[in-house]
Amino acid sequence: MNQERSEHAHDVGELLTIGAFAARSRLSPKALRLYDRLGLLAPAHVDEVSGYRYYRADQIERARLVALLRQLDMPLARIAGVVEAGDAEGSLAAAALLDAYWADAEARFAAQRTLAEYLRGRLSGRSSEMYEKFVIETVDVPEQVVLTESRHTLADELPTWIPASLGRLEEGARVCGGATAAPFVVYHSEVSQESDGPAESCVPVADADAARAWASSRGRAFDTRVRVEPARRLAYTRITKAQVAHPQILAAFEAVEGWMAARGLSYDGPCREVYFADWDAAGPEDAVCDVAFPVR
Numbered sequence: 538m539n540q541e542r543s544e545h546a547h548d549v550g551e552l553l554t555i556g557a558f559a560a561r562s563r564l565s566p567k568a569l570r571l572y573d574r575l576g577l578l579a580p581a582h583v584d585e586v587s588g589y590r591y592y593r594a595d596q597i598e599r600a601r602l603v604a605l606l607r608q609l610d611m612p613l614a615r616i617a618g619v620v621e622a623g624d625a626e627g628s629l630a631a632a633a634l635l636d637a638y639w640a641d642a643e644a645r646f647a648a649q650r651t652l653a654e655y656l657r658g659r660l661s662g663r664s665s666e667m668y669e670k671f672v673i674e675t676v677d678v679p680e681q682v683v684l685t686e687s688r689h690t691l692a693d694e695l696p697t698w699i700p701a702s703l704g705r706l707e708e709g710a711r712v713c714g715g716a717t718a719a720p721f722v723v724y725h726s727e728v729s730q731e732s733d734g735p736a737e738s739c740v741p742v743a744d745a746d747a748a749r750a751w752a753s754s755r756g757r758a759f760d761t762r763v764r765v766e767p768a769r770r771l772a773y774t775r776i777t778k779a780q781v782a783h784p785q786i787l788a789a790f791e792a793v794e795g796w797m798a799a800r801g802l803s804y805d806g807p808c809r810e811v812y813f814a815d816w817d818a819a820g821p822e823d824a825v826c827d828v829a830f831p832v833r
Contacts, residue, residue, distance in 0.1 A: 552581055552591035562600035569600075577603055577617055611638055647779035647821030655785040668792035671774040675832070681718060681741040681766045684709050684748050686759050689733040692783040700816065702738035705759060709751045714743030719813040721829075726807075729783075739766065769806060772797055773829035779821040781810075789828040797832055806831035 559566045572578040573590070578600055580590035592600075599620065606616045615638055623631035658667030686702045703720045710716040718741040728734045742748045748763045755761040776789050790808060797804075814825040 552593060555580070555590045555592070558592040558597070558600070561594075562597050562604065564600055564604050568604075572600075572603060572613075575613055575617065577613065577620065606635075609639070609642070644779070644821045647777075648782045648785070651777075651779045651785045652782070655788045658788070667788055668795050671776075671789055671792035673772060673774050673793055673796040675770055675772050677770050678718075678768065680768045682743075682745040682748060683739040683741050683764060683766050684713065684752060685737050685739045685762050685764060687735050687737045687762070688760065689735045690728065691731075691733050692729050695728065695736070695783065698736075699738065699812075702759070703740065703812070706738055706740040706761075709748070709755075709761075710740050710742045713747040713751055717741045717743050719811050721809050721811040723807050723809045741766070769831040770833065771809075771811075771827075771829040772802065772832045773811070773827040775824050775827050777822050778816070778819045778825045781826050786810075786828065790830075793828060793830055797830060802832040804830060805833040 553561070555566050555569055559569055562569075564572075569578065569580075569590070569592075573580060578596065581593045581596065582591040583589070584591070602620065602623075603616055606619060607613075611619075615634070619631045619634045619638075622634055654667065684706045686706055688698060688702070690698050699722055703722075707716060707720065720738065720740045723737040723739060725735050725737060726732065728736055745763065752761045752763050772793055774789050774793055776786065780786060780789060808828070808830045811827040811829060812825060813827065814823065816825060819825045
């Protein structure tokens, strides 16, 4: 048996044991075994008798890359994509995947920061100070013909439903003389994790007759309709993409309601969100939406 092990050691040549490789790559043996199972970092050789893993010295760079990407809290599946892209397509493809991950992470951090501020105000009893950060203004909006799509939806479904429904309506607007103003979403009843609205997506259009024909052609699949939105005065505050996420967007709604109450204004219709910016092109700190209440 000793002779067999000696001959095997000679065969593997300059390969490193898992302990030596772990020390040089700054990964634990436990992590190396996990990455092997996931296909992230396979050993160069596994002894059939002992099961010992051996690595080549030129695998150290890949191992360190995996370790560094983990420090960004990148999921293992995305790390695999970055590493494989680097192997197959070159560093530019791998760098692009890293950029995409980090953009997602920054958006998530911005939303979490906004949520933390919202919760801090709630927990500290200083909600009024939080509301003072919002600038409240009013605007008069003329009567509009709108293409609409309605749905009962919970709060966690809104990030999927709103862009999808507005996208469908904007497609219809192109054959109805074009959109005449920014799209908006009306909440006819409370939308939360427990209450499902309904909510109504709206796109103002130029040609009412064409809009009715288009809505009729849609059937009942998406509850598409045409209606006239009356002229209204809106009290509103402008918020960033990070602030749109639920529940931190509630702070904006509450700030507008507090401003209305302080001035003796009454409600003149359901609250809404007006989306005036290119959502996909906007960064977390870019203004994208007006949170508004019709007032009188």
